[in-house]
Amino acid sequence: MTVFMVISGFAAEYAAAVFSIMLHELSHVLAARACGVKAVMVSVTILGFSALIPEGSCSKGERILICLAGPAFSLVFFVCTMLAGDMIPGEQYFLRLLSASNLMLAFINLLPVLPLDGGRLIHLVLAGNIGMLAAGRVLRRFACVISLFVVAAGGYQLYRSSYNASLIIIGLYIMLITMTGRTESALMNMKQIVYRRSRLLKKGVYPARDLVVLKSTRLSDTLKSMDFDRFHIIYVLDDELNIIGMFTEKEIIDALTGSNDDMTFEHLIK
Structure with a gap:
């Protein structure tokens, strides 16, 4: 995740933020690994780190877990560094920076x-x-x-x-x-x-979800009503609202692959 809060010109602030972001992204990677998914890439730039995780085969609960892993770790690390700064004698300036960086990181990522x-x-x-x-x-x-x-x-x-x-x-x-x-x-x-x-x-x-469309509806418009966590069955109605056809989402995608975006269900039935 891009470093937002460290454009200050000070090496210590920058180092604390980059280190915090590295741990934040690592927590996403480890959570994905626990769900049986490997990170495709972790990119490194002058502004921070970003993990690319293919979540296509994950369930909804696993996706939520992967998303929450980063902010949850940042909040835990914030508490740990804040307590460590209070317990260790001295000013502990860098620990204070780590604490502030992780709190800000958690807050920004939860927007x-x-x-x-x-x-x-x-x-x-x-x-x-x-x-x-x-x-x-x-x-x-x-x-x-x-x-x-x-x-x-x-x-x-x-x-x-x-x-x-x-x-x-x-x-x-x-x-x-x-x-x-x-x-x-x-x-x-x-x-x-x-x-x-x-x-x-x-x-x-x-789980499946039913969709009802008129025969004049374009196939491409149907994709906009599909959600990510359901298999779709589409019922086609004529102008009198009688069922004249039924298709699965795979049939819709296959039809779109071999035709233009203006194809309607009426054309598909014919």
Whole structure:
């Protein structure tokens, strides 16, 4: 996760934040490993670390566990370093930095903004009820409000301490990922549908969800109403609301693969 809170020009602050972020991402990796998933890549930049974990074969509970692992570890490490700083004689400046870094790291990652951990958790919950794309739209609205609030707080912070613009950087980062998140949401929806086959084969039993569409509905529009943790069966109705066809999500995807995006269910039935 990108280091937001250490744009201060001091090596000790930077080192404490980078070390905290490394442990935060490592906790995600270990939680994924406990669920039987290996991290594909852990990228290292001048601003921090980020773990890429393929969660396609994980259950909803396992995904929640992986998301919570990072903030939970940061909060535990915050408490440990704060207690250690009180118990060990001396000022223990670096322990205080570690404590503050982990508290801020947990707080930032729990914000309801994708791709932060809090955003991923809320997206998991909402997607099961309203679909992934609708959940993405809700989170983008949250992100816009949060980014404006954080930038305003950052302006006040910069006014009070002219050397610290960390909150402004956080707010601008939230705006950036919100503006670029629309395409990612659509791709995420398709990816989860493709991963569903491996989860179904792995479990043998899988929850299903029925969808009802009119024959004039485009196949591509149906994907927007699918959620990540259900296998879908689609019933097609005519203008008198009589059932004239039934398809599985695999049949929809196969049809879209061999046709254009404007194909309707009426064309599919013919």
